[in-house]
Structures are given as structure tokens and as C-alpha cells.
Amino acid sequence: MKKSLVSTFAALLFLTFHHHCSLFKNTRPSTAKAFNLNELATYGQYVYQKEKCAICHTFQVEKARHKIVSLDGLGGKYSGLWYYYMLADPQVVNPEATMPGYPHLFNTALDKRQFQKLTLGQTPEQLEFSWNQLIAQADTLKTEINDQGEQQVSHSEVLALIAFLQQLPASAGKIKKDSLEMARFKKEVYDWESLLADQTSLLHRTAANPENMAAGKVIFNNYCILCHGHQGQGGIGPNLTDPYWLHGGKPASVLHTVVYGVPEKGMPVWGNMLTPKEIGEIVAYIQSIQGSNPPDAKAPQGAKE
Ligand code: HEC
Numbered sequence: 001m002k003k004s005l006v007s008t009f010a011a012l013l014f015l016t017f018h019h020h021c022s023l024f025k026n027t028r029p030s031t032a033k034a035f036n037l038n039e040l041a042t043y044g045q046y047v048y049q050k051e052k053c054a055i056c057h058t059f060q061v062e063k064a065r066h067k068i069v070s071l072d073g074l075g076g077k078y079s080g081l082w083y084y085y086m087l088a089d090p091q092v093v094n095p096e097a098t099m100p101g102y103p104h105l106f107n108t109a110l111d112k113r114q115f116q117k118l119t120l121g122q123t124p125e126q127l128e129f130s131w132n133q134l135i136a137q138a139d140t141l142k143t144e145i146n147d148q149g150e151q152q153v154s155h156s157e158v159l160a161l162i163a164f165l166q167q168l169p170a171s172a173g174k175i176k177k178d179s180l181e182m183a184r185f186k187k188e189v190y191d192w193e194s195l196l197a198d199q200t201s202l203l204h205r206t207a208a209n210p211e212n213m214a215a216g217k218v219i220f221n222n223y224c225i226l227c228h229g230h231q232g233q234g235g236i237g238p239n240l241t242d243p244y245w246l247h248g249g250k251p252a253s254v255l256h257t258v259v260y261g262v263p264e265k266g267m268p269v270w271g272n273m274l275t276p277k278e279i280g281e282i283v284a285y286i287q288s289i290q291g292s293n294p295p296d297a298k299a300p301q302g303a304k305e
């Protein structure tokens, strides 16, 4: 299970990398260090050093060894909300995590004087400009994390650290390793457009047959509970048992969402990783848990159907 998730995320990284390349483009050379970091991420690089994350981490894939975890190519891998949960308590996203949590970063405000030290050589006007950039970037990330209005996000160091982690590019070695892994992972390429359009396709037939819910539950447990909860009650992703849907709750809409994902919001593109039969089975399972009212359900998101 753990291993399959690791390879899933390696594949996800590869898949989402292209979507996030734009992250590296909106940067100004004045604050660029080793990578092209924006102002907020530059501050985050300082937080990373101050917190001594490097005791356990490296940015080079080949330098990873026992007890040293590589963060090579982390940019584009996880949503802001994922980091927001993870940095407070890593066990929320991975029950087996051994990494310590960093709750104090949520209460340490971003400090303009500290930022000034990181951007030495700027005139007061330049400092004012880049500090305003930083605040705007923090606001954007805050809005992304607080999409559902459930988080109390302040301008704290955790935002800067998240920006830094989200802007870590992948080394050439990492990209190669991931594409090899991806090639192994992805057995076949499917014509999802036709499968979705044809109501009599194996995809639709599998989803419509309630007998497939048991098989679907196994796959759901492997790939989906991390973000949607053990009973589909929601977590990082929405509650899948209530009548509220962001992307439509009819089987055809759910199939569409699972196949294409919502990569910019952190919902993976499963059409690149699972077969039509597997996705059909998962959607049969999702239908079977409608109205199940699991405990600790996430607040409704989207429109009622
Ligand atoms: C005592 C060692 C240790 C320290 C210190 C540490 N980490 Fe970790 N980190 C880990 C381990 C081990 C993992 C792998 C998952 C696990 O077992 O928790 C991990 C995983 C991660 C991941 C997920 C990587 C992935 O590809 O999924 C991120 C991101 C991360 N750490 C960031 C940080 C940051 C940022 C800091 C500093 C604020 C930090 N870590 C400090 C040990 C540590």
C-alpha cells in the first residue's frame, strides 16, 4: 500500500510537472538564488534553513540515503492545503510518518526586517516593491489553502515555506527516474474521450453495475482515502457521500472527474494510472456510499443535486 502510493505520487509528479512549469517562469532575477524563487519562496528558503530541515533532507535525488529523504522535484507535487496539514502534523497525511510537525511556523509572522536581510542591496523603493510582491503572493496562497473557508490562515512563516517547497524544480536525473517509473506504471494508453462519450462502453457498464462496488472499495482504499477519507467522508478532498458536488454527482460526471482529475486543485488525473475497469469499479463504489452519513464528514462543497 505504502509502496503503491509512493509510485502513484512519483507518477503524479511527472504528470503535474508540466502544469506547474509556469511557477518557475514568474520569477524576478533579483531574488533568484540557486533556483528561480519568487519573493515568498525566498523567504521560505530562509525558513527551511532556520528550521534545519536539511538534517533529514537533500534536494538531490542521488544523495538520498538511509534517513535522508530527497525533496528533489517537489514543486508541483502537492497542493498548498496538503502542505498546510502536513507541516502541522505529518501523520495527518501519512499515519506512518516519522517527520516532526512544525506547528510554531503557523504562529510566526512574516517579518519585513527579516526579509530585508534576505534581499540585501535593495534600495528602500525596491524593498517596498518586493515586500508588496511577497504579501500578494502570500495572499494568493492563502486563498488557495482557504478555498473552502475552513482554515484560519495568517501571514505566517508556514506560507513562505510552502511556497519554497512548491517551487523546487526537478533535476534532470529526477525527471528521467520518474519517466522510467511512469512507463512501468502505465501499462496502456486509453481513449478516454470515446470511453466517456459512449454510454455502452466498459467504463459506463462497470460503473452502472452495483456488483462492482466491492472491487471498487479495494481500489478506493488504495488510492483515494488519503484525501477523501476511509469512508469517503472527505479530508484534503471533498466528502463523496453527500448530495453536494463541485463537478457533478451523476455517474457520468463522477467518471469524468476521476478520469481527468482536477490537477490544479490537487485531484490527480487517474486516467493516466488506472484502467477503465478500475475507474468503473471505483465509481460503482462511490454510488454505493451515497447518503451513508459517515462520522466526521467534511462540510458540503459545491451545489446540491
Ligand atoms: C528528523 C528528520 C526530519 C526533519 C527534521 C524534517 N523532515 Fe521532512 N521528512 C522526514 C521523513 C522521514 C519523511 C518521509 C515521510 C516520513 O516518514 O515522515 C519526510 C517527508 C517530507 C516531505 C514529503 C516528501 C514527499 O516527497 O512526499 C516534505 C515536503 C518534507 N518532509 C519537508 C520538510 C521540511 C520543510 C522540513 C523542515 C521544516 C522537514 N521536512 C524536516 C524527516 C524529516
Ligand code: HEC
Residues within 6 Å of the ligand: 220, 223, 224, 225, 226, 227, 228, 236, 237, 238, 240, 244, 245, 246, 247, 248, 249, 254, 257, 258, 262, 265, 266, 267, 268, 270, 282, 301, 302
Ligand atoms: C492527493 C489528494 C487526492 C487524491 C489521492 C484523490 N483525490 Fe479526489 N479530489 C481531491 C481534491 C482536492 C478534490 C477537489 C477538487 C476541486 O476543488 O475542484 C477532489 C475531487 C474529487 C471528486 C469530485 C467531487 C465533487 O464534489 O465533484 C471526485 C469524484 C473524486 N475526487 C474522486 C476521487 C477518487 C475516486 C480518487 C481515487 C482514485 C481520488 N479522488 C483521489 C483530492 C484527491
